[in-house]
Ligand SMILES: Nc1ncnc2c1ncn2[C@@H]1O[C@H](COP(=O)(O)OP(=O)(O)O)[C@@H](O)[C@H]1O
C-alpha cells in the first residue's frame with residue numbers, strides 16, 4: 001500500500017532521516033517506536049508529505065506521490081492523520097470539525113456528511129458532543145473526535161503520531177480502545193507510540209527507529225522477546 | 241470672581257462668539273472622515289500586503305510578492321508621514337484638489353504598512369497544528385486559510401486594528417499642512433483670530449482626548465468579550 005524508497009530528510013545540516021526503506025501492506029498495523037528525536041514524527045509526516053522528503057521516493061497505491069506533479073491534496077484525502085496535540089479546529093463545533101473536509105472536498109453532501117458523522121460519533125460514544133466546541137472537551141474526548149474526523153474521510157490508511165502522549169494517564173485507555181477497535185475493523189495503520197502494550201497487542205509489525213534509520217523490524221512477539229541489535233536491547237531495557 | 245470672569249470671557253471668545261464652536265465641530269468632522277476612510281483603505285491594503293508577505297515559493301523562500309510588500313512597508317515606516325502627505329499633495333496627486341481624498345489615501349497607504357504587520361502577526365499566531373490538520377485532511381492551502389486560519393486570526397487582529405484606528409485619529413492632525421481645516425488647524429487658526437492661544441488649543445486637545453478615551457474604553461470592552469468567547 002505504501003512503499004518508501006531511500007528516503008532522506010534534512011533540516012539545514014541536520015540529517016533527520018537517512019536512507020529509509022520500508023513497505024507497508026494493506027491491513028497491516030505498523031507500530032513505530034524509538035527514542036525521542038530519532039525521526040519517528042518526521043518519517044510519519046513524510047508519508048503524507050506534511051514534510052517534503054529531501055530525496056527518495058514514496059509510493060501510495062502504486063502512485064509516486066513524491067513526484068512534483070502528483071496531486072498532494074487528493075493523496076492526503078485518502079490518508080488520515082492523528083496528531084499528538086489533537087489539532088481540532090477551535091473555531092468550529094465538533095460536527096463542523098468532522099464534516100468540513102468531506103463537504104468542502106465534495107465527497108459527500110451536507111446531509112450525508114452529518115449522518116456519517118453521527119454514526120462515527122456514536123461509535124466512539126460522543127454523540128452528545130456534536131454541537132460543542134473543542135475547548136469544552138477533555139483531552140481524551142478531543143483525541144477520539146480527531147480520530148473520527150479523519151475516519152469521516154474514509155481513508156485507506158491512518159497515521160498516528162503519539163496520539164496518547166499529551167493525555168492525562170486516565171484518558172489514555174479510552175483512546176487506545178478506539179484505536180484497537182479500528183485495528184480490528186481492518187484499517188491499515190501506522191502508529192508512533194510509547195505504549196508498548198499497544199504495540200504488543202495490536203501491532204502486526206513493530207519497527208524500531210534510531211538516529212534517522214529503521215534499525216530493526218519484527219513481529220511483536222519476536223521484537224520484544226528477541227531483540228537483535230544492542231541499541232534496541234538498550235532501548236527496551238529502559239522502557240519495559 | 242475677577243479671575244473666573246476672565247476665564248469665561250476667553251472661553252466665550254474661543255468657542256461661543258459667532259458660533260465658533262461650529263468651526264471646531266466641522267474640523268472634527270474632517271478629522272474623523274479622513275481617519276475612517278484611511279482606516280478602511282489601510283485595512284484593504286494592509287491585508288493584501290500581509291498575504292503578500294506571507295507568500296513563499298515552492299522551496300519555502302520569500303516570494304517576489306513578499307519582497308515587494310517588504311519594500312512598501314520599509315519605505316512607509318522609514319519616512320515621516322508629513323513628508324508622505326506633502327509628496328502626495330504636491331507631486332503624486334497634484335491635479336487632484338479633493339483634500340479628503342488625498343489625505344485619506346495618504347493615511348490609508350501609511351496605515352496599510354502597520355496593518356500589514358498586525359494581520360501577519362495575527363495569522364502567524366494561529367497554531368501551526370491547525371493548518372497541518374486542515375492540510376492532512378486534503379484541504380488545499382486556500383481552503384485551510386479561509387475556513388480555519390482566518391476565522392481564528394480575525395479574533396487576534398480585531399483589537400490591534402481598533403487601536404490602529406485610534407492612532408490614525410491623532411495622526412491626521414497634520415493635514416493642515418495641505419490646507420485642510422481639521423480640528424487641529426481650526427484651533428490653530430483661532431489663536432490668530434482671537435489673539436489668544438491657550439483656550440482654543442487646550443479646547444481642541446480636550447476634544448481629541450475625549451474621543452480617544454471613549455474609543456479606548458470601547459476597545460477594552462471588545463477585548464474582554466473576545467477573551468470570554470475564547471473558551472466557549
Ligand atoms: N521542522 C523542523 N525543523 C528543523 N528540525 C526539525 C524539524 N522537525 C524535526 N526536526 C528535528 O528532527 C529530529 C527528529 O525529530 P522528530 O522526527 O520529531 O523525532 P521523534 O518524533 O522521533 O521524536 C530532531 O532533531 C528535531 O530537532
Ligand SMILES: [Mg+2]
Pocket residue numbers: 040041042162
Ligand atoms: Mg515525535
